[in-house]
Amino acid sequence: MSYSEEERLYYLLKVYTDHTATEAEEKELFEWAMMAEDDHVLKNHIFQLLGTKNEISFTEVDWERMFQSVIKKIKREKPAIRKWVWYKVAAAVAVLLMASGGLFLITNKEKKGDLIKHRLASESMFKNDVKPGGTKAILQAGNQQVRLNANDTSFTLGGNHVQIQNGALTVGNIAPVQYVLTTPLGGTYSVMLSDGTKVWLNAGSELRYPSLFQGGTRTVSLSGEAYFEVATDVNHPFIVKTSGQDIKVLGTEFNVEAYTDDAEIITSLIKGKVQVEAGGKNLVLDPGQQSLWNKQDRLDINPDADIAQAVAWKNGYFRFDKADIQSIMTQLARWYNIRVVYEPGLKNQYFGAIMNRNNNISQILDMLSATGEIHFKVEGNVVMVKQ
Template sequence: MSKQDFISLYEKFLSGQCTDEEKQLLESHYSEIKLMNNEWDNTLGDEEVIKAQIIAKMQSELDFSKPIEITQKRSNAWLKYAASIVFLLSSGLFSWHYWEQKTRNNQSVNNILPGKNQAYLTLSNGQSIILNNTKNGQIGGTSGVIIKKISDSILSYTKNNNTNNNIKNTIVPDSNSLTVPRGGIYQTILSDGTKVWLNSASSIKYPVAFAGKERRVVLSGEAYFEVAKNRKMPFKVTVNGMNVQVLGTHFNVMGYPEDKEVKTTLLEGSVKLQSAHNNTRLVPGQQGVFNNTGFTVATVNTDDVVAWKEGFFVFDNESIESTMQKISRWYNVEVVFENKNSMSNQHSFGGTISRHKNIDIVLKALEATGSVHFKITERRITVMD
């Protein structure tokens, strides 16, 4: 069972929806909890005591039929699972189970719901189609390609086998744009079989059918790509003055217009990053960061980078500005800082929490550190010391 699967199942238990079989599944996997940090931070308290408290709480809540064994062997492997039960932040450790239950029974009038599957498609003729208001099925077709909404979250392009419309290399095929607003997420399958997941406040422009010597798309925002292999036609992503070139691979690109850098993270295969002045290559597990000084490359936890696609916020020593920017995009809220300069270098956060929680759950998790507080006024979040 993966970390995300366990956390999802645990959160299902918190909502009172777990079956007996699922409760047993939770019991059987608690000892496989994955690593949040390579080293335990002793300032948070005694690891074995905290571990015992968490497992004991799970035991009492889940009513396990057999005793839970706590091994004496020192291991951090349990901690990553506990990220959903215990949220680790720079100023301390806290359990959020109690206030979450209280919040569920006494919902705030300011409760803001999480994002959802929503996007709009812009056709080459300028027509816009709001996909979440459109029934599943074929919604268009051009250049020998059928455009179809195949589920509430996926738009697909497939070649029409009933036509003989072969696009020549000299012909520029129609282009479409898929835009995901703030508070949304969506997936598309391009005509070559490439799968693209778009995060909130992101858009991608692409040919309906690829022609010529390359497959080029233009991205704004964040997207995860699983590129279909085609050695004769390299796949290129253009974003904020940088190109990502691949043949067939899995990678994540984040380059919002307001950001000062573009982050490309490689999960599988190989990519070449190109700018007007220099270039670099990545191997799996590396992240290339492009800004006005060029490229830097570092090894990262790729699961954390793409956790948004699986429905999670993962904060890893993240600044309050970066943390709130992600929250702002997903919940479609305005974020203002009461005293941004004094907070910039003081607070960093780390932990995992579901993106399917209402915003008050997420904000209370951050507030529980004692280092930051929030005021909600309609759809404006004020960040205070």
């Protein structure tokens, strides 16, 4: 983003929060936010502006007016594109709302056009609470291991100098050794590999990689979920091995969700091109596409891929579109390191929600409860889901 673009964005944010924006300026701000949903660099600029410009305050923003304006615009759209517009526009509002510490949920009742806006309660409705996860992992080489956190540090492991800076790990290429980087439930971590490739690990994940790539390929193994920004090297393909599936790339950005307790392995391509191999089949993905491997005999392209949802965790939030409560609670369990218990006979509910991962779990559950369709009870690290 250029200086002039940054100044323009700052101006739009300022006049909107001051209630002096024209209709054209509100529309322009909204278009910025919609672009931010697809461009994490732009979104980071927005968040940085909101965090550093003291003149901008969201405490008195009329979010209800903004939401109602959005709803009216959606209702005017043709039915064929209304669904796309609904979630796209809602995601754009989320970029701005989450910057103010808020949350919102889109109910799956298009005929009513319901959008439930829910500000964080000053006092939790739950007696117990669970804080969100953070930056933590374990790095292992042979029988040696070191616990990592967000603090800057350096040490020697496996004969190599390891540097931790700004929550990211780099290894000096001195001795060839195999590393295992593991994030516990409630932890994330990032690492830069010897070729310059960057990897972000989600909670409950494991990455196996060498201190120095040798030979004709650059091969790593993954269990869990990770986002890759692969350094370009046309002579040395980058390969990610998961359970029964290989992903081959030259230089690209993609997300792999390969938890052992999930029924499918999901590969989502953001930039570049990847080849997915599984069960004797091959698929080539283009940007915006997603492959599904059932770990047995089916490798398909998902026709309804939501790439923004797939990479939401890396960008600091949960995003769900028509997600059942079990899949939502599975993600919450991994991030908050909780155990989930379901009330017998619980009816399945579907939600569309965008939630900040930095909030305590009580604030997340409070928002979901606002629908009146589901309720929760928290006891220690156990969350009961009930009707």
